[in-house]
Amino acid sequence: MSSAGRENLMPESILRTEELGYSVGDKVIVDAVSLTVAQGEVLCVLGPSGSGKSSFLRLLNRLAEPTSGMVYLEGKDYRELAPRELRRRVGMITQQAFLFPGRVAENVRFGPRQRGQEITDDAVEECLRGVGLSGYGSRQGSTLSGGEAQRVSIARALANEPVVLLADEPTSALDDFSKSGIEALLREIVKARQLTCVMVTHDVAQARRMADRVALFRGGRVVGLGTLAEVLDEPAS
Template sequence: MPIESGSPGAAVELETRHLSRRAGERVLVSDVSVQVSAGEILAVVGPSGAGKSSFLRLLNRLDEPTSGTVLVKSRDFRSIAPRELRRRIGMVMQTAYLFPGTVAANIAFGPRQSGEILAPARMELLLERVGLPGFGDRDVSNLSGGEAQRVALARTLANEPEVLLLDEPTSALDEASARGIERLILDVVSERRMTCIIVTHNRAQAARLAERAMVMEAGRLVAIGPTSEVLHVG
């Protein structure tokens, strides 16, 4: 299958070339080649076990590919130190895995790993951006599911990533909280002109968020193109 391009005229931010991963005899991801442009949201959909999350985890080397590679701004991702790669390609999981302690301590974690102290003004800007002004001193154990997911997003944004990976970020939330996270994702991607790849089982959500969608089945990319055409929703 040829490499599928992103937005016409836009710079390619992330590209996979024949990306594959096996675990023993099991094929998790098989020969996936795709390009994603700066400022684009690409939805990854498919049935359970299709390889969606496995594909996402390969993009910032949480898992290692068996073959193929990923290019970040035309640079092979193996030439980038893993810690730097995960700052540049941030990931928000299905469940917000927050460290015990305060909201502020969670958000400051990434920069602190690189020797940077997050200024109070920047911390408050991040909290305001995710709709949690004044939450810095709150203990994470007192957060709702939607609030915890917003903190997880703020923690990722504190690293100023170029690419945002989202693995079913709203599946554990009620409808109102999920829609709030969707609006936040759209706003942040637009403001920062970030590249975003979101795994979702919800085709209506894919249509709301992404102009393009790719469908995976049994680890393979079986369709990619405008979301309304590929998923027959809109």
């Protein structure tokens, strides 16, 4: 079945881009990207360094501002949302887990607190249990390993109850053991919560383990979209 035919059979898209672009001066970073991501789907964004992968991801929650095109979240123009509300609904995990100074529990509480909501100790513990860190609330973020810190950053994003989770090379700074654990955790969370996930990676093997579909970027454009086998087997146009 063609990629277009398969998309017609997929659930309604949660995230959709139309001719999305981003330029700095005369340099085009992201060039007219149109794609959809369905509820519960993991889309991995592959491509060489400098191909626009991370810039594309940042456009999806307005950490970078598009210079052309549109993004729709659950069918609505995402510019209708205040940036803080957009970033609550479209959470992000970065390559390096940047934790705020202080206890793990305060990191988990950060997002809800920004919108005037104080979550209970039990709710914090539930978030931490969900990422395999039960009992870690009182620990200082500075004492955690890289893998533990990344799990806290995932818990912090999930405390905001997002509908989309963006992940920018979330395991590239980790050792192999921690990488495997974070991959398994993300798969489990996406499946259990039916989250839509867009994940940037340079690792084809990781995309094979994680992705329902992949988008192959080159020169800021999508040159392949489909299953990993389809994208790697199809010559770029």
